[in-house]
Amino acid sequence: MTQTFTLDGKAIPFADGQTIIQAALAAGVFIPHLCYHPEFKPHGSCKLCTVKVNGRQTASCTMRAAAGMQVESNTEEINAERRALTQMLFVEGNHFCPSCEKSGDCQLQATAYHLGMMSPHFDHFFPNRPVDASHPELLLDFNRCILCSLCVRASRDVDGKNVFALSGRGIKTHLIVNAKSGRLADTDIALGDKAVQVCPVGVILRKRTGFAVPIGERTYDKAPIAETVAQEGT
Amino acid sequence: MDAPGKKKLKVATTSLAGCFGCHMSFLDIDERLFTLLDYIEFDRSPLTDIKEVSPDCDLGIIEGGLCNAENVHVLREFRKNCKVLVAIGACAVNGGLPAQRNHLPLSTILEEVYHTSPGLANGLIPNDPELPLPLNKVHPIHEVVKIDYFLPGCPPSGDAIWKFLTDLLAGREPELGHGLMHYD
Structure with a gap:
């Protein structure tokens, strides 16, 4: 029998050893992330992929999935925290999109x-x-x-x-x-x-x-990141 | 939007340390400007050439960040006289292109521009009292006054500006969504 956990009310199947984010992405459910990459060991540093597991916050890229877990991800509370983390990343560096x-x-x-x-x-x-x-x-x-x-x-x-x-x-x-x-x-x-x-x-x-592909025809111009990543499973 | 009410909303706009590109983009709403004018009237704005903000403005739209003392003065005037203040464009939102001078000391920049650049031999750094003094760093406007709404983009497209304004006029929380939301 396939093991599952619950992510925002949806049953997500997983294999032993898979992390929450791996199982979610394999099931086509996007969890925001920046330092996670499917081909590398998780680093757990950007905290964008933070979810609530049974009511407690944890990074979904380092937490192994377990049967019956209740995971919250796409909630107003967690997304507000992710937004604040992203804002901090923007002000800590020099992110001038128009000239990048x-x-x-x-x-x-x-x-x-x-x-x-x-x-x-x-x-x-x-x-x-x-x-x-x-x-x-x-x-x-x-x-x-x-x-x-x-x-x-x-x-x-x-x-x-x-x-x-x-x-x-x-x-x-x-x-x-x-x-x-x-x-x-x-x-x-x-x-x-x-x-x-x-x-x-x-x-x-x-x-x-840098401009081989013109602005307006790039990856996230075509579809938002949630759709792009969920389709690719990365 | 609902049918036009009796009183039109008073809208003031200005460009601080910006390039007027956001105002140009505003004009890109094209013939929809006529529809907009059923609902709003312009107060101080480069479009009217009115020099002071009326004390009963409903909406203030600020393009550009703060690079000199006059920018700060104008921004405070807008905040004082407008019920709702909107930062429009990358420069108002995060300083934008002018803020890319921020890692250089101001004195070094003035030296290079007026003294050491080719073609400006023996130039003087302008110090006419009419000229507003530059700030040490360029700042986004939310670092100085409370901003109610942000409309990013360099510039935001005419469609983004239209969506934003119609949402606001209809009393909805403005929402751009994919395709209209751009930082570049």
Whole structure:
């Protein structure tokens, strides 16, 4: 007999070892997330995927599904908290969508649309984060980093290169490049690397391809992120 | 929308540290402007050239963020005189393009623009008392006064502006939805 748990009143089947978000996405139910990626070990840091399990909040990307669990996700209360977290991500970095070539393909932006984020609400930090344009094929724009660590995990676990790491603690946490100079040009990163593909925002960008797909015809222009992700199961 | 009532709503608009692109987009509602004028009348606005906000404005629409002292003064005048204040466009919402100077010291920017840039040899930094002083950083308007509604976009499309205004005039909570909700 298939095991199930209840997500917003709907029975979701799961296999042993599956997390709540894995089972939900496999069943075509979207739970907002930024640092979760189906191909990588969960990081549990962005907290966008927070749900209530039997009345207590937990990250659905790290919590294993269990039979009979009562899970709440798409509620006004939880979505308001997700929206506040997203607003904090926006004010902590420099997220200027009109001048970002990832606009329309950006998971942070699409998630903010999904959550109905109309304003940043909080005061902006406007941090100083110089870009690294040293690499001939790739640009690193740290202004948009949300510390999801997907590039760190991809470079370490798939590419076997350890090009990226998160350094510092708390509000001072930031993305660094593993080279004596600190410059991307002095690493062995290559265009085909998984680390180059996984950035959910506009930090790791291939040069000279930014507008190959015009604004208005991009991933989340066609359908909102909830539909896009639920269809793909990611 | 309901049939027009007796009293038209008074609407004031302004562009602070913006490019007037949001006002241009407002004009993109095209012939729907005539329908809108059954319900509203314009007070202070670049469209009327009225210089002061009337004290009984119903709706204030602010384009652009705050980059100088005059912007702050005008914003406070709008807040004081408008029942409902709306931030329209990326610059009003988060500072937008002008705020991309924020990681640079103001003195460095003025030096570069007026002294060291090619073609401006021996230029002077303007200091006429008529000119409002620039702020150290560009700020979104919600950091200075209470904003009731936000309409993001660079600019928001004419359709987004129309949807927003018709929702508001009909007494509904404005809702843009997919396709009209854009930060870019």
